[in-house]
Amino acid sequence: MPDQKRIALLIDCDNVSHNSIEGVLEELANYGLVNVRHAHGDWKNPALAGWAEKLHPNAIRPMQQFAYTKGKNATDSAMIIDAMDLLYSKGVEAFALMTSDSDFTPLVLRILESGFPVYGFGERKTPQPFVDACSIFIYTENLLAECVSSESVIGVKPKSRNELRGDTSLVRLLRTAAEKTAEDDGWSLLSKVGHYISNNSSFSVINYGYKKLGDLIRSTELFEVDMRNGGTAMYIQDSRKNS
CATH class of the missing domain: 3.40.50.1010 (5'-nuclease)
Structure with missing residues (x-):
């Protein structure tokens, strides 16, 4: 151990x-x-x-x-x-x-x-x-x-898509983190996104009702998601890049 x-x-x-x-x-x-x-x-x-x-x-x-x-x-x-x-x-x-x-x-x-x-x-x-x-x-x-309820194992109901999108500070933080950690193909490895966020803010997914950053990001529907390496590595890209 x-x-x-x-x-x-x-x-x-x-x-x-x-x-x-x-x-x-x-x-x-x-x-x-x-x-x-x-x-x-x-x-x-x-x-x-x-x-x-x-x-x-x-x-x-x-x-x-x-x-x-x-x-x-x-x-x-x-x-x-x-x-x-x-x-x-x-x-x-x-x-x-x-x-x-x-x-x-x-x-x-x-x-x-x-x-x-x-x-x-x-x-x-x-x-x-x-x-x-x-x-x-x-x-x-x-x-x-x-x-604690059946809806959330951490004691608070997860914020909805619209609630997350309405938090301009959160949206800015997520998009900036994805941009700063993007690789040559424009996609960002989730672990690097999380590392960037932890180094630049006091952000915690728990305050939004989630246990994992990936779940919160999926709920915002602001990013494209690509699971690689047999589904063990999550990559994200700002959806605006494909619009």
Whole structure:
């Protein structure tokens, strides 16, 4: 079994719900092993009771932060210190920040500068600067276990063709990725398209209700699809090239 990337998950319990933690851990399993799990907050605060119930079942270590001064967020400062300690310890190879607070945007940029990917998880209220800064960002509402239905195994109904096409930012991203990775024959290998997207945005197919990039691209009906190498390699081309 190949070595798994070691991931540090830091949770800002003051600014994100406990309801999606199982979904977050399940998603992170696709990227590596979450060997550090720290939940920051004032555990004397009754508002964190829901989080307290999630700690033991999910092997999460509570990090106590006392609110020494009213109106000041001690959790933010403690999480930043924790992240920097882990960064210099060289015990992890990636970070996951579960928060809806844009104050962590500078931290994300600092971690990225050190060559570590940052997986962001936050609620829909998360400010765009933090979303855009992360290597990948997933809205936690899409990972709620109680939302799972027969229509979608990840908790949210896939967006329709018209909804996908109506998202101009998404359409621009997909078309640009296909154009930049096109081979001499004008077709783009899906894996290279995905690699380009991951290097240039915080895009995640999960936010659109899909588990695979290929499924989302097919649903947009914006690209021609050609399956090669016995159906194991998916190539795409902008449909406008043949019109």
